[in-house]
Amino acid sequence: MRIFRNELDVISSDKKTLAIFLLGPIIVMVAFGGATIQTEELITINVAIVDEDHSPLSNSLVAKFEQSEYMMVKYKTDRATAEQLFREGEIDGIVVIQRGFDSKVRTFYLYGSESEKARLDLIVDNSYFIAPVAVPLALQPVMIDFYLKDVPKILNLPTGEISPEMIKQLVTRLEVVYINVDLAYGDDISFFSIIFPLMTPIVLFVFGIFMCGLSIVGERIRGTLPRLLKTPIRRSEIVLGKLLVYLIIALWDSGIVILLATLIFRLPVKGGALPLFATLYLTTFTGCTWGMFYSTFAKSERQVSDLQTYTMVLVMVLGGVIFPVSVMPDIVQSLAKVLPISHSLNAIRAVTIKGLGPEIYAGDLGYMLLFGLIMLGLALVSFRLIKD
Amino acid sequence: MVVVRNLSVTRGKKTLVQGIDFVVERGEIVGILGPSGAGKTTIIKVLTTEYPCPPSQVIIGGHDLATDARSAKQIFGYVPQDTQLYEDLTFLQNVLYFGGQYGMDQAYLLEKARRLATVVELGEKLNDKVARLSGGQKKRVSVATALAHDPEFVILDEPTSGLDPATRRGLWKFLKSMNQSYNVTMIVTTHYLDEAEYCDKLLIINKGHMVAYDSPRRLKGRLPGEGKAIELEMFTLDDYVSAKLSQFESKAKSERVAEMVDRSGYRVKVFCKDIPKATSEIPHLLAEVGLGFKSMNVVDSSLEDAFIYLTGEHFREED
Numbered sequence: 078m079r080i081f082r083n084e085l086d087v088i089s090s091d092k093k094t095l096a097i098f099l100l101g102p103i104i105v106m107v108a109f110g111g112a113t114i115q116t117e118e119l120i121t122i123n124v125a126i127v128d129e130d131h132s133p134l135s136n137s138l139v140a141k142f143e144q145s146e147y148m149m150v151k152y153k154t155d156r157a158t159a160e161q162l163f164r165e166g167e168i169d170g171i172v173v174i175q176r177g178f179d180s181k182v183r184t185f186y187l188y189g190s191e192s193e194k195a196r197l198d199l200i201v202d203n204s205y206f207i208a209p210v211a212v213p214l215a216l217q218p219v220m221i222d223f224y225l226k227d228v229p230k231i232l233n234l235p236t237g238e239i240s241p242e243m244i245k246q247l248v249t250r251l252e253v254v255y256i257n258v259d260l261a262y263g264d265d266i267s268f269f270s271i272i273f274p275l276m277t278p279i280v281l282f283v284f285g286i287f288m289c290g291l292s293i294v295g296e297r298i299r300g301t302l303p304r305l306l307k308t309p310i311r312r313s314e315i316v317l318g319k320l321l322v323y324l325i326i327a328l329w330d331s332g333i334v335i336l337l338a339t340l341i342f343r344l345p346v347k348g349g350a351l352p353l354f355a356t357l358y359l360t361t362f363t364g365c366t367w368g369m370f371y372s373t374f375a376k377s378e379r380q381v382s383d384l385q386t387y388t389m390v391l392v393m394v395l396g397g398v399i400f401p402v403s404v405m406p407d408i409v410q411s412l413a414k415v416l417p418i419s420h421s422l423n424a425i426r427a428v429t430i431k432g433l434g435p436e437i438y439a440g441d442l443g444y445m446l447l448f449g450l451i452m453l454g455l456a457l458v459s460f461r462l463i464k465d
Numbered sequence: 466m467v468v469v470r471n472l473s474v475t476r477g478k479k480t481l482v483q484g485i486d487f488v489v490e491r492g493e494i495v496g497i498l499g500p501s502g503a504g505k506t507t508i509i510k511v512l513t514t515e516y517p518c519p520p521s522q523v524i525i526g527g528h529d530l531a532t533d534a535r536s537a538k539q540i541f542g543y544v545p546q547d548t549q550l551y552e553d554l555t556f557l558q559n560v561l562y563f564g565g566q567y568g569m570d571q572a573y574l575l576e577k578a579r580r581l582a583t584v585v586e587l588g589e590k591l592n593d594k595v596a597r598l599s600g601g602q603k604k605r606v607s608v609a610t611a612l613a614h615d616p617e618f619v620i621l622d623e624p625t626s627g628l629d630p631a632t633r634r635g636l637w638k639f640l641k642s643m644n645q646s647y648n649v650t651m652i653v654t655t656h657y658l659d660e661a662e663y664c665d666k667l668l669i670i671n672k673g674h675m676v677a678y679d680s681p682r683r684l685k686g687r688l689p690g691e692g693k694a695i696e697l698e699m700f701t702l703d704d705y706v707s708a709k710l711s712q713f714e715s716k717a718k719s720e721r722v723a724e725m726v727d728r729s730g731y732r733v734k735v736f737c738k739d740i741p742k743a744t745s746e747i748p749h750l751l752a753e754v755g756l757g758f759k760s761m762n763v764v765d766s767s768l769e770d771a772f773i774y775l776t777g778e779h780f781r782e783e784d
Contacts (some may be wrong), residue, residue: 309568
């Protein structure tokens with residue numbers, strides 16, 4: 078009982094640790110719940126619809142897509158814009174309703190399966206492992222509903238007039254419309270190549286936090302900080318000097334990750350090793366500056382350790398590792414975009430599997446650099462304000 | 466030279482020290498003496514720039530701490546109470562690291578470290594990790610580290626705290642030799658009265674107020690009896706004797722035999738201007754109140770006596 082009371086006294090006397098204990102789970106659960114609160118299906122994906130037919134039937138099909146629980150129609154646009162959004166990672170797939178869709182569907186219903194089929198092009202992001210499965214899955218119920226309800230209604234066909242044979246054809250073989258599936262970025266992508274962009278940002282970011290999180294706290298624990306602060310050295314020099322060491326280590330981390338991933342696990346780096354290195358390095362940089370920020374105000378190893386754990390869970394939830402950012406509510410998506418993880422993920426995907434040019438990921442890299450510099454600024458201000 | 470003018474430090478609503486006023490000349494060893502909570506650490510924190518101070522209140526080597534702390538830091542060295550060294554680094558690495566913060570050349574620091582290691586009698590330990598050294602050795606490494614950049618003066622915060630008496634004496638011998646060899650000015654806090662004797666001047670503070678600032682000899686000289694007192698050894702010191710001594714004190718003061726009677730210990734000290742007169746009258750006064758005594762001697766006054774005389778309170782050492 079004495080031990081219990083003593084431990085209680087110790088914890089309650091350390092306000093920062095107590096705050097971390099009490100607020101940490103709340104923040105994590107709010108993030109976790111907020112990220113999933115509007116999501117019934119984890120395979121919901123974002124698509125753009127390109128309606129090249131602009132007909133009553135194509136309009137009806139677009140409306141059907143918009144009502145679907147399994148796909149989020151984020152854009153209704155032309156093909157060029159949709160492809161640009163697709164390259165930028167804004168959407169996971171494009172559904173193109175080809176010109177002549179309306180007339181070919183009508184012909185099918187009137188003259189049967191011998192007529193020329195209407196065509197629907199489906200472009201799916203194969204670098205995002207959910208999309209190749211999710212898009213066709215999402216399409217199926219939409220199309221069945223469209224065949225059985227919308228088309229007969231628009232064509233003024235009583236549902237009873239559709240022959241049992243046609244229903245069989247419609248439901249089982251979906252032969253009304255020819256669906257052409259194009260797996261973008263190749264159909265031979267390894268599982269490692271898909272997982273790499275998801276896990277590497279988290280690993281490097283958290284590693285950066287772990288490296289720098291204890292740097293200044295270590296001085297506090299050793300008791301050397303007060304002595305150091307009585308020398309002419311500036312506080313900013315302490316922060317920058319320590320950070321520099323870890324940024325040099327980060328060079329090795331980023332380099333060795335690329336070497337192992339490419340040489341042993343055959344990661345394709347279609348966009349070039351240098352952009353990938355820059356992405357990984359900037360990811361570690363953001364983790365380092367974040368950790369340095371913690372280190373400036375944490376008083377003990379315990380505080381840093383708890384902060385690191387909660388941050389790791391937070392970035393895993395909001396970074397799109399546990400489930401995609403695209404299924405989260407808009408406000409949580411905005412929050413997720415504030416974190417550098419989702420930008421790192423975008424850039425790594427663009428550089429490795431997609432092999433896209435810098436115009437696609439330069440914004441993400443710039444954001445990570447800015448984020449790291451802001452965290453560094455916060456660390457400098459925090460260390461200046463903290464009384465040591 | 467260090468000039469402290471009318472220094473007051475307030476943290477929150479609490480005034481930690483008030484009206485502190487002293488000047489430290491080059492080459493002096495100045496001790497800041499006071500019981501626990503007197504304000505010694507506060508003064509050290511101001512001198513080492515940990516606590517801010519208003520302009521013109523603290524000038525170190527011509528640099529006003531309020532406006533030019535960085536220049537002031539350049540010319541002083543600091544020896545903290547708890548060594549504050551990198552235990553996983555060697556003696557040499559610590560000297561190079563801390564010395565390097567002052568922009569000193571590495572080659573010079575290397576040479577300086579070797580010389581300092583010899584001076585602190587740890588020449589063979591230069592490449593040993595600090596963690597492997599004893600408490601006394603760590604203190605010496607700490608002092609050597611503070612001297613690496615050739616400071617004009619060194620601030621030592623209770624450097625002998627936690628050391629055994631022999632090590633304390635050894636460290637003071639070393640500090641004195643450093644002071645004499647390098648003309649290093651030293652400001653030392655201590656709560657050991659015997660150590661205060663090593664200082665050229667003493668700043669006595671109590672409850673945040675400056676009580677006196679003078680040399681130990683002159684501080685003792687301020688006592689009546691010009692550095693001498695009469696010490697009475699009683700047979701016992703129970704409540705009865707204590708009550709009788711109280712009567713004796715009143716009587717001795719009213720008859721101007723004694724100016725102050727310290728009856729806090731087993732021995733009773735009587736401070737008076739005229740020692741010969743007092744030695745003849747004290748036995749009569751004790752007899753009048755019905756109190757016997759074991760012995761009576763004329764002894765030298767101590768700094769503790771001076772502290773009691775100046776503050777009206779007893780000095781309590783922390784350890």
